Amino acid sequence: MQLSGSAAIVTGAASGLGAATAAALAAKGATVFGFDLQASIDKAAGKVPQGVTLIDTDVTGADAVQKSVDQVVASGVPLRAVVNCAGVGWAGRILSKNGPHDLELFRTVITVNLLGTFNVMRLAAEAIAKTDPVDEDGQRGVVINTASVAAFEGQIGQIAYSASKGGVHGMTVPAARDLAQFGIRVNTIAPGIVDTPMLAGVTEDFRQSLSAGVPFPHRLAQPAEYAELATMIIEHDYLNGETIRMDGGLRMAPR
Numbered sequence: 068m069q070l071s072g073s074a075a076i077v078t079g080a081a082s083g084l085g086a087a088t089a090a091a092l093a094a095k096g097a098t099v100f101g102f103d104l105q106a107s108i109d110k111a112a113g114k115v116p117q118g119v120t121l122i123d124t125d126v127t128g129a130d131a132v133q134k135s136v137d138q139v140v141a142s143g144v145p146l147r148a149v150v151n152c153a154g155v156g157w158a159g160r161i162l163s164k165n166g167p168h169d170l171e172l173f174r175t176v177i178t179v180n181l182l183g184t185f186n187v188m189r190l191a192a193e194a195i196a197k198t199d200p201v202d203e204d205g206q207r208g209v210v211i212n213t214a215s216v217a218a219f220e221g222q223i224g225q226i227a228y229s230a231s232k233g234g235v236h237g238m239t240v241p242a243a244r245d246l247a248q249f250g251i252r253v254n255t256i257a258p259g260i261v262d263t264p265m266l267a268g269v270t271e272d273f274r275q276s277l278s279a280g281v282p283f284p285h286r287l288a289q290p291a292e293y294a295e296l297a298t299m300i301i302e303h304d305y306l307n308g309e310t311i312r313m314d315g316g317l318r319m320a321p322r
Contacts, residue, residue, distance in 0.1 A: 068201065068209055068301050071096030074144040076136070076191055078126050078183070079153030080119065081107035083263035084213065087290035088150050088297050093118030095298060098144045102126060102135055102187070103153065126153045126183035129190075136190050145198040147208045148301050149191040151184045154213065154231075158224040173227040180231035184212050188242065188253075196249040202304070207250040209301045212238065214257040214310060220319035232257070236310050243308035252307040254300050259314025262287040282316035 075092045079085035080101025093099045093116055101115075102124035115121055124135040139146055155176055159168045188210050195208035214235040221229025236255055243253040260266075260277050266287070278286045296313055300306055 068147060068206060068304060070148065070298070070301060072144070073147035074098045074100065074139055074142060075148040075150070076100050076102060076139060076146065076187070077150045077152060078102045078124075078187055079107075079151075081111040081121055083152070084258070084261065084290050084293045085150075085152035086111065086114075087294040088152060089119045090116045091291070091294035091298050092148065092150075092301075097148065098142060100135070100139045100142075102132070126151075126187050127178050129186060132186050132190050136194050140194050146191065146194050147198070147201070148211075149187065149195075149209070150211045150213075150297050151187055152213050153183055153187075154180045156228050159227060160224050161226055168226065173230075176227035177231050177234070180228070181234040184235055185238065188212065188238075192246055192249065192251055195251055196246075200250055204304070205250040206252070206304060208252075210242070210246070210251060210253045211297050211300055212242075212253070212255045214255050216257055216259050216312060216314050216317060216319055218257055218310075222319055223322045239310050240308045247307075252304075254306055254308070255310040256293060256296055256300070257310050257312045257314070258288060258293055259312070259317040260287050261293060262289055280317060280320070281314070284315055286315075288313060288315065 075097040077085050077089040080089040081103040089099045089101045099119040101119055101121045105123040108121045122135045125131045161168050198207050200207055212235050215232040217225050217229045218232040218236040239255045
């Protein structure tokens with residue numbers, strides 16, 4: 068799959084993994100449309116790379132995502148790649164000294180991380196399926212979703228996040244099977260601890276303790292490394308139905 072001359076959608080594109088991925092795909096010649104909330108887009112003002120257009124989009128809304136996908140299609144550049152990076156990660160235990168886990172918090176995490184990913188995948192896949200195949204195998208496009216190592220080793224306080232990311236991992240094989248008839252591959256990346264804005268407020272000592280827990284290399288992953296892996300998956304035509312851990316060999320402890 069060649070990115071040059073193709074359109075790509077990246078969710079959560081105003082910062083973190085999404086911003087790095089949008090920049091990497093644009094550098095490969097893709098016309099990138101980044102879906103994110105307006106507040107995040109405003110914060111990214113002046114830092115959006117050439118070839119990337121940010122569009123105010125709530126990934127959990129059917130009409131909102133359809134409108135944004137229609138805008139991508141209207142560009143006239145065939146949509147070939149979708150990378151779902153939008154997500155939230157609030158913590159909470161099932162039962163704590165404050166009582167049971169807040170149900171609305173759990174619902175919100177599931178809605179953004181799992182339903183939002185599915186929503187963008189289903190609507191973007193419809194648009195990709197209407198394009199012409201790019202090779203003799205009938206390939207039309209690629210969807211990459213973002214899970215987490217928490218899908219496999221959720222820590223204390225990660226019940227909502229782990230459930231949402233476990234759901235993203237669980238969609239990978241059936242989504243690849245569902246979309247195979249349209250020539251659309253589906254893969255998932257499960258990052259470990261990545262140095263994104265979510266970690267901006269932690270102390271240097273805590274950052275060092277996180278790094279020390281990674282078998283090798285003893286550091287946090289960089290958003291550019293996620294973007295590099297996403298680009299490789301798009302360009303590797305036989306990679307399908309896989310969840311790939313990007314974690315330096317990390318297996319999360321209970322806390």
